Amino acid sequence: MKAVRCEEYGGPDRVVIREDVRAPEVTDGHVLVDVAAAAVNFTDLLFVANEYQVAADLPFTPGSEFAGRVAALGAGVSGLEVGDVVHGSVFNGAMAEQVLAPASSVSRVPEGLSMAEAAAFRVTYLTAYHALVTIADIKPGQWVVVLGAAGGVGSAAVDVAVRLGARVIAAASSSDRLRVCADLGAEAGIDYSTEDLKSRIKEITGAGADLVVDPVGDRWAEPALRAIRWGGTFVTVGYAGGEIPRIPLNLVLLKNVTIRGLELRTWSQRLPEETARARAGLAELVAGGMRPLVSETYPMEEAVTALSRVAGRVPAGKVIIRVGEDVQ
Numbered sequence: 506m507k508a509v510r511c512e513e514y515g516g517p518d519r520v521v522i523r524e525d526v527r528a529p530e531v532t533d534g535h536v537l538v539d540v541a542a543a544a545v546n547f548t549d550l551l552f553v554a555n556e557y558q559v560a561a562d563l564p565f566t567p568g569s570e571f572a573g574r575v576a577a578l579g580a581g582v583s584g585l586e587v588g589d590v591v592h593g594s595v596f597n598g599a600m601a602e603q604v605l606a607p608a609s610s611v612s613r614v615p616e617g618l619s620m621a622e623a624a625a626f627r628v629t630y631l632t633a634y635h636a637l638v639t640i641a642d643i644k645p646g647q648w649v650v651v652l653g654a655a656g657g658v659g660s661a662a663v664d665v666a667v668r669l670g671a672r673v674i675a676a677a678s679s680s681d682r683l684r685v686c687a688d689l690g691a692e693a694g695i696d697y698s699t700e701d702l703k704s705r706i707k708e709i710t711g712a713g714a715d716l717v718v719d720p721v722g723d724r725w726a727e728p729a730l731r732a733i734r735w736g737g738t739f740v741t742v743g744y745a746g747g748e749i750p751r752i753p754l755n756l757v758l759l760k761n762v763t764i765r766g767l768e769l770r771t772w773s774q775r776l777p778e779e780t781a782r783a784r785a786g787l788a789e790l791v792a793g794g795m796r797p798l799v800s801e802t803y804p805m806e807e808a809v810t811a812l813s814r815v816a817g818r819v820p821a822g823k824v825i826i827r828v829g830e831d832v833q
């Protein structure tokens with residue numbers, strides 16, 4: 506089969522397209538999917554650079570998120586049928602004509618999403634929903650600060666929070682990126698490349714933010730934490746900025762702040778009921794018109810461009826690699 510391959514670690518320009526990659530075979534408890542679209546995630550860049558928490562052995566096929574049709578079901582898999590339109594997530598392997606995924610990581614696509622949207626939806630929106638709802642139980646009218654708000658997880662968090670009635674402050678690195686967030690319904694924007702994050706959040710909210718969702722980390726986490734109200738919540742989701750922040754614990758003590766971590770892969774395995782509830786909540790929002798922001802799509806042959814665009818912080822929302830024919 507045809508697949509994007511990483512044969513040596515490095516930047517996005519290291520990946521190549523191969524036509525003769527061995528297709529996966531279906532195994533017990535797994536689902537084999539004919540991929541129509543694969544999303545580019547920041548994590549793919551980390552795997553290709555060999556900078557993720559766990560290494561992918563060379564050579565490997567990048568891609569952690571996909572949508573397509575079920576080609577075969579392994580023994581013990583129930584609730585799905587061959588031909589079903591599904592989306593799912595894996596560590597690696599999605600940027601290929603076929604992918605094998607554990608059944609617990611594959612689900613039917615909510616009605617109304619295109620293949621590209623379905624590929625863009627699963628990881629970012631589930632991450633955003635768990636941060637906002639499962640962990641923080643946000644309420645209408647609360648102030649939610651989203652860092653990296655124009656990115657994949659960030660734009661999903663803005664979208665979901667706005668739809669749930671929260672007042673969203675988007676933080677991103679340019680006025681263009683903040684405009685995208687405003688279009689998603691963010692009430693205020695902070696350009697954290699030029700403005701002081703902490704004082705601007707305090708200025709906008711008065712008492713401080715109720716919740717911070719942080720997929721960026723680095724030098725932005727601490728000022729955002731300092732701008733949380735007494736008893737507020739900070740959810741650490743990722744470190745796209747590069748550095749993993751070291752937080753002075755007295756900041757947590759003084760304002761009775763809760764800091765929570767969220768790692769989607771283990772949540773789905775360990776908390777299947779919460780995951781099912783989150784999926785149902787997201788399906789309701791999709792039924793109400795919510796769609797992920799897909800800003801760019803590329804054929805598989807242009808995977809280097811697709812990965813480079815995400816590495817360069819250029820696109821807002823999600824970048825998609827088209828694998829099958831039926832992808833708009």
Ligand SMILES: NC(=O)c1ccc[n+]([C@@H]2O[C@H](COP(=O)([O-])OP(=O)(O)OC[C@H]3O[C@@H](n4cnc5c(N)ncnc54)[C@H](OP(=O)(O)O)[C@@H]3O)[C@@H](O)[C@H]2O)c1
Pocket residue numbers: 546547548628629632653654655656657658659676677678679682720721741742743744745746747767768769770815816818822
């Ligand atoms: N915990 C989980 O389960 C989970 C799930 C999904 C993703 N993640 C993690 O969350 C993070 C964000 O993922 P994503 O898919 O939203 O990525 P993304 O689409 O690339 O967005 C990341 C955003 O971070 C900002 N950023 C700041 N400094 C950056 C830098 N040096 N390089 C790149 N971006 C930088 C960029 O926005 P500005 O240019 O506007 O600053 C960018 O839009 C990643 O670390 C990813 O691994 C974790």
